[in-house]
Amino acid sequence: MKRFLAMLMLLAxxxxxxxxxxxxxxxxxxxxxxNVKAASNKKGDFASIYLSNIDKDAETYIADFDLxxxxxxxxAISIERLDTTTLxxxxxxxxxxxxxxxxxxxxxxxxxSDPYAYGYLSEINVFVVEDRFNLNSYWRxxxxxxxxxxxxxxxxxxxxxxxxxxxxxxxxxxxxKNFTVKPNGIYYVEAKNGQKSLLSVPDFFDQGFxxxxxxxxxMKDPSFRKDPMEGKIGGLSDLH
Numbered sequence: 001m002k003r004f005l006a007m008l009m010l011l012a013x014x015x016x017x018x019x020x021x022x023x024x025x026x027x028x029x030x031x032x033x034x035n036v037k038a039a040s041n042k043k044g045d046f047a048s049i050y051l052s053n054i055d056k057d058a059e060t061y062i063a064d065f066d067l068x069x070x071x072x073x074x075x076a077i078s079i080e081r082l083d084t085t086t087l088x089x090x091x092x093x094x095x096x097x098x099x100x101x102x103x104x105x106x107x108x109x110x111x112x113s114d115p116y117a118y119g120y121l122s123e124i125n126v127f128v129v130e131d132r133f134n135l136n137s138y139w140r141x142x143x144x145x146x147x148x149x150x151x152x153x154x155x156x157x158x159x160x161x162x163x164x165x166x167x168x169x170x171x172x173x174x175x176x177k178n179f180t181v182k183p184n185g186i187y188y189v190e191a192k193n194g195q196k197s198l199l200s201v202p203d204f205f206d207q208g209f210x211x212x213x214x215x216x217x218x219m220k221d222p223s224f225r226k227d228p229m230e231g232k233i234g235g236l237s238d239l240h
Contacts, residue, residue, distance in 0.1 A: 060177065094186065165236075
């Protein structure tokens, strides 16, 4: 009888632990969804939340933009600066991971010979990876894919130097105003002499993010096989 009661107590503990684990996982998923929803609902507050030192009359750079906080508020669970020293072109690549496996990589290019040139947002790539996928190692080409974990067979590419691809709107008129990105330790471009300069994004970045990036990070289970947004937004869907 005592052994039977002990077994019942053990079973109760196991069931309770499993239930707690499920509740915790569900809570994390719900919190992530709330973060994404909150970011999408901040349209009217974008300037007051993420911009500072605003000067609408400036010729080119009209405000400072907290891109790091923006990505965190969109639901990113990690943000890292990728090692591009092995590449044949001067680029700064910032990668953001999301709970559903989606990765967004923002590539900034600058004039490597000009230590005072800002790095401008040139392109954005979106794809999905396994949790254990090592982005930095893969980016440097140091190890095989099976050692990094798997990534999706597809990726979606956006050119960010014009408004059409991110906004998917040929009638949008961009007046070539930009935001400079707050450094936060990783957001900078480096010239040949080692001097670091700021990065910049176009002033339609928030609108473009909500149009083309938010649909990916809001998905529950994005496919590794097929781009779920192919033909539905701007940019180009391609295979790795």
